Structure formats: C-alpha cells, structure tokens
Amino acid sequence: MRDMHLPKSLDIEACLFSGQAFRWRPYEDGFIGAVENNGAIIKNAENGYLLQWEGPGDEAFWQHYFDMNRDYEEIAARYGDNFHVKNAFESCKGLHVLNQPLWETVCAFIISANNNDKRIRLIMQRIGESMGDAIEIWGETVYSFPSAKKMADAGAEKLRELGTGYRAEYLADTAGRIAQGYDLSLLPHMGYEKALSELITFKGIGEKVADCVLLFGCGYSQAFPVDVWVERVMQRLYGMEGNRRQIKQRSMELFGDHGGIVQQMLFHSARKGGLPL
DNA sequence: AGCCAGGCTGACG
DNA sequence: CGTCAGCATGGC
Numbered sequence: 551m552r553d554m555h556l557p558k559s560l561d562i563e564a565c566l567f568s569g570q571a572f573r574w575r576p577y578e579d580g581f582i583g584a585v586e587n588n589g590a591i592i593k594n595a596e597n598g599y600l601l602q603w604e605g606p607g608d609e610a611f612w613q614h615y616f617d618m619n620r621d622y623e624e625i626a627a628r629y630g631d632n633f634h635v636k637n638a639f640e641s642c643k644g645l646h647v648l649n650q651p652l653w654e655t656v657c658a659f660i661i662s663a664n665n666n667d668k669r670i671r672l673i674m675q676r677i678g679e680s681m682g683d684a685i686e687i688w689g690e691t692v693y694s695f696p697s698a699k700k701m702a703d704a705g706a707e708k709l710r711e712l713g714t715g716y717r718a719e720y721l722a723d724t725a726g727r728i729a730q731g732y733d734l735s736l737l738p739h740m741g742y743e744k745a746l747s748e749l750i751t752f753k754g755i756g757e758k759v760a761d762c763v764l765l766f767g768c769g770y771s772q773a774f775p776v777d778v779w780v781e782r783v784m785q786r787l788y789g790m791e792g793n794r795r796q797i798k799q800r801s802m803e804l805f806g807d808h809g810g811i812v813q814q815m816l817f818h819s820a821r822k823g824g825l826p827l
Numbered sequence: 828a829g830c831c832a833g834g835c836t837g838a839c840g
Numbered sequence: 841c842g843t844c845a846g847c848a849t850g851g852c
Contacts (some may be wrong), residue, residue, distance in 0.1 A: 558838080569833055659833080664834035669850055689838035715848030756835050794834095794844085817833075 551687075554609050557597040560616060561644025562592055568818040569667055570648055570766045572658050572674045573695070584678070585615055586651050589685035598809040604687045615645040625808050634787045634825065638815035641750065648766060649812050652734045654695040655767030660720050660754040662762070669713070672823075676699075676712040698728035719780045720754025727752065730798050738768040745770065765810040774809040779820045786827050 556562065566574040566581055574583035580593040588605030594827045601612060613619060626639035659675070662670050678693030681700050685692050701709065706722035714721060728734060735746040745768060749760035761775035776784070776794040784790040784797050784816070819825050 625839075660835095662832090663834040664832060664847075665834085665849085668852095673844075699845075710848085713849060717835090717848080753836065758834060762833070768843090775833070779833065821833090 551602060551604055552608075553600055553602040554612060554806075555595070556592070556601050556616065557618075559644060560599070560618070560646065561642075562599055564642060564645040564818065565616065565648060568645060568814065569821070570814065571650060572667070572671045573654070573678065575671075576626050577690070582687070582692060583717055584694055585684075587685065587694050588593075588685070588804055589687040589690075589692040590692070591687055595787075599792075601665060602687070604685060614649050617649055620646070622811075624648065628808070629805075629812065634783075635812050635815065638812070638819045638825070641819050641822070642815045645815065645818055647771065649769055649810050650766050651695065652737070652763070652767040653698055653728065654726065655763050656734070656749075656752075656755070657695070657701075657721060658761040659759040659766075660724065661717055662712060663717065663756075663759060665756065673713050677709075680700055680708075680712060691704040698725040702729040717754055720752075723753045724755070727804040738770075742770045744773060746773075757798070761798070762812075765813075771808050771810045772802060772806070774798050776801070776804065779819070781812055782821050782827055783816050783825060787825065 555690065562581060565571070574581050576591070577591060580599065582589065582591045584590065586605070586607065588603045588607040590601060590603040593600045596666050600767050620767060629635040629639065658670060658674060678695060681696035681704060683691035685694060702725035706718045709721050710718035737748060737772070738811055742764065745764055746760050749755050749763055755763070758775050758777060761773040764770040764773040765775060776798045781794055781797055790800055804811050820827060
C-alpha cells in the first residue's frame with residue numbers, strides 16, 4: 551500500500567464522472583477504482599485528497615493519469631476573450647482531461663456508441679469482473695481491465711452476454727487484431743491525423759469514438775469529439791451549421807491546440823445544465 | 828411503456 | 841461523395 555496527496559486544485563469528482571472514465575465508483579466519502587494493475591482509493595483529506603493504491607504504479611504514474619503536469623489556469627487564460635469557453639472553464643474549475651490506459655479507452659468508447667454513461671459503467675464493470683484480475687484494497691475488490699488477448703479469446707458471444715449488444719462483434723474483432731500484433735502504443739507518437747486514420751480502420755470506431763480515444767488515451771489535446779451535446783453547444787452558442795464533421799473541423803480551427811480540453815469543459819458544463827442551450 | 832443514450836455500419840443514390 | 845434505417849440493452 552502506497553499513498554500520495556492530491557491537491558485541492560483537482561476536482562476528482564469532475565475528473566472521474568464527466569464521461570471520460572467509466573470504472574470508478576463512489577466509496578465512503580471518496581472513490582474507488584483501478585487503473586492498469588493498480589487498485590486505488592481516493593479519500594477526502596485536508597487541503598485536497600489522499601490517494602492510496604496497491605500495485606506497481608508510482609507517483610509519476612498518477613500525476614500523468616490526472617494530467618497534473620499541465621497548467622489549466624494558463625490554458626483557461628488563453629480563452630479569456632471567448633465568453634462561453636471562459637465561463638465553462640470557470641464552472642469546471644479542477645476538471646482535468648485524464649490520460650487513460652489506451653486499450654481500456656478503446657473499449658470504453660466502442661461501448662459508448664449510442665449508449666449512456668450509466669450503462670457504459672455497468673458493462674465496463676461486468677467486463678472487469680468476468681475477465682480482469684481481482685485486486686484487493688482495504689478489503690474491497692476492484693478489477694484490472696482485461697488484455698486484448700483475453701477478450702479476443704473470450705469471443706463475441708461471451709462479450710454479448712455481458713450486455714454489449716451489437717457492439718460485441720466490434721469489440722471481439724478489434725481485440726483480435728490487437729491480439730494478433732497490432733501495436734496501439736504507437737498511436738501517441740505518429741501525429742494526430744495519422745493516428746485518427748489508423749483508429750477508424752477498426753470496427754466500431756468512427757470519427758467521434760476515435761477522437762475520444764485520441765484525447766483521453768493518446769494525449770492529443772487538439773482532438774475535438776463532437777457528440778450530440780457538443781454539437782448542440784456549437785450550433786446554439788457559436789452559430790455553427792452543417793454535419794458533425796464540419797462542426798469538428800471549424801471547432802478545431804477556432805480552438806486550436808487545446809480544443810479537446812475546451813471540448814471537455816463545454817461537454818461537462820452542458821451536461822450539468824450550466825449552458826444556455 | 829416508450830424513448831433515449833458521448834454513433835457506427837452497410838446499403839443506396 | 842452524402843444520407844439513412846437499423847441496431848442490443850437498461851434506465852428513466
């Protein structure tokens with residue numbers, strides 16, 4: 551068991567429950583979950599939080615996971631002349647875009663298609679329970695996310711039993727390609743456009759899902775996923791028209807290198823009901 | 828009891 | 841190239 555302090559400047563609840571991570575759950579006055587082979591509990595503490603974990607990770611691992619090496623205040627300041635983005639950053643103070651395990655992120659967002667947050671969590675939990683490794687922490691059990699090989703071996707039928715529905719074949723096919731040797735870990739190093747073109751060759755991954763993977767799992771902070779909420783924001787608040795791809799292109803031009811972070815602020819505040827839609 | 832959910836695929840024009 | 845019906849499942 552190791553532990554470290556997380557600063558009050560982080561809003562852990564916002565980070566873990568804003569549609570980017572799906573494998574944490576409330577626990578006592580904090581949260582419990584697993585990242586890679588680390589089981590973790592986060593408790594409220596004076597002037598921040600106490601993160602306790604069992605597993606091979608170190609402090610740098612968690613600092614990267616919570617994107618603590620990025621200056622969000624400085625990024626927010628760059629959009630100080632943009633009314634709605636400025637407001638979104640202020641109402642989402644402490645929300646960071648997480649850097650999550652790539653394979654798990656791929657699966658989560660394949661599952662997310664035409665689905666809702668609650669059910670994505672339900673399915674991800676079932677996948678962990680049935681195929682992941684159990685990790686004990688403080689008498690609680692959490693589960694690592696299973697490898698692509700393990701999911702490929704389980705097959706589409708098994709995945710369907712877990713409630714994935716018509717996405718079972720997508721997951722099985724994608725898991726199979728990766729188990730056969732496709733190296734996801736190259737994606738963060740080949741540039742945004744190339745990585746996007748690679749991702750959309752997988753079944754169940756279209757442009758929106760790919761952009762979520764690029765943003766939450768590959769560190770491409772310019773990736774701008776356009777879902778129904780963000781589409782509505784850009785239409786109503788910025789007068790954009792056209793299909794989602796056009797809205798994405800115009801948004802990326804408008805917001806630039808940190809568009810994905812802007813997107814997460816707009817998405818989260820829109821879902822909280824904090825935007826005049 | 829329908830409707831909807833951080834869309835994608837395959838078919839068709 | 842763009843459009844569009846159909847899609848499994850569970851929560852509300």
